[in-house]
Amino acid sequence: SILPAGVDLELFHTSEKKQTLTLVYHGKVDRNRGILALPMFLQKMITMGIRARLIIIGNGDCFDQINRISFGDENIEVHPSMPQSDLSEILSKCHIGLLPMPDQKVWRMASPLKRSEYAASGLLIYGIHHNGHLFENQEKLEWMRLVKQHDFHDEGVKWIQTLDSEHLIKLGLDARRFAEENLSWKHTVDVLEEVIHSCSTSNAE
Numbered sequence: 001s002i003l004p005a006g007v008d009l010e011l012f013h014t015s016e017k018k019q020t021l022t023l024v025y026h027g028k029v030d031r032n033r034g035i036l037a038l039p040m041f042l043q044k045m046i047t048m049g050i051r052a053r054l055i056i057i058g059n060g061d062c063f064d065q066i067n068r069i070s071f072g073d074e075n076i077e078v079h080p081s082m083p084q085s086d087l088s089e090i091l092s093k094c095h096i097g098l099l100p101m102p103d104q105k106v107w108r109m110a111s112p113l114k115r116s117e118y119a120a121s122g123l124l125i126y127g128i129h130h131n132g133h134l135f136e137n138q139e140k141l142e143w144m145r146l147v148k149q150h151d152f153h154d155e156g157v158k159w160i161q162t163l164d165s166e167h168l169i170k171l172g173l174d175a176r177r178f179a180e181e182n183l184s185w186k187h188t189v190d191v192l193e194e195v196i197h198s199c200s201t202s203n204a205e
Helices: 037-047 063-070 084-092 113-120 149-161 165-182 185-204
Strands: 021-026 052-057 076-079 096-099 124-128 144-147
Touching: 021 037, 021 084, 021 113, 037 052, 037 063, 037 149, 052 084, 063 076, 084 113, 096 113, 113 124, 113 165, 124 149, 124 165, 144 149
Parallel strands: 021 052, 021 096, 052 076, 096 124, 124 144
Antiparallel strands: none
8 A cells, every 4th residue: 555645734835826927846956857947948938928937946966057047037046955834935825836857767656745745835736747746536636737748848838828817726726625635644644544454354354
C-alpha cells in the first residue's frame, strides 16, 4: 500500500491573490528538474501578451544561473530556501503552481509533496504529464493541467489564455476543497489504519 504524505492544511492556506497572474515553483532548483524551462515559459507568455510573474524558491545546482537570468527582470523573483511559514504565505498569494520535473524514472516514482502544498494553498497546478505528478481521478480535476514535456510552453500558454479572473478564483477554491477532502494527514492516517486492520484480520484468519 502507498501512504501519501499529508499536507498541513492550517499552515498551507488560501488568501487574497496578487493582482498580476503569478506562477510559482518551490523545491530543489536543480537542472535535472526542468527548472531552466520556467523563465522561458514566462517569456513565452509575455510575448503572447499575457501579463504574468514567476517566483522560484529553493536552492540547487542551477540557482546561480536562474539568479543571473532573473537579474534586472522585474517579472522574475528568485529566493533561496525559506522556512515553511514564509513559504506558505507566498504560495497563498500566487495563482498557479508549477511541476516542471521531466518524464524520467526518478520523477515517475516520486510524487512531489509540493503538489499537495499547491492545492492546499488554492493554486491551480501546471506541469509535465507522468505518473509521479498524477492524482487519483486526474481527468476530473479541471484545476490541474499536465502535458507532454515537448508541449510544456505552447500548451501552457493556451491553457492560461482561457483563464479569466473568475475562473482562477473558482478553480483555486476547487483545488483547496480537493486538498481538504483528500490530502490532509487525516487521510494518510486513515489509509494506514485500513492497512493495519487488513493485516490484523488476515493474521486472525
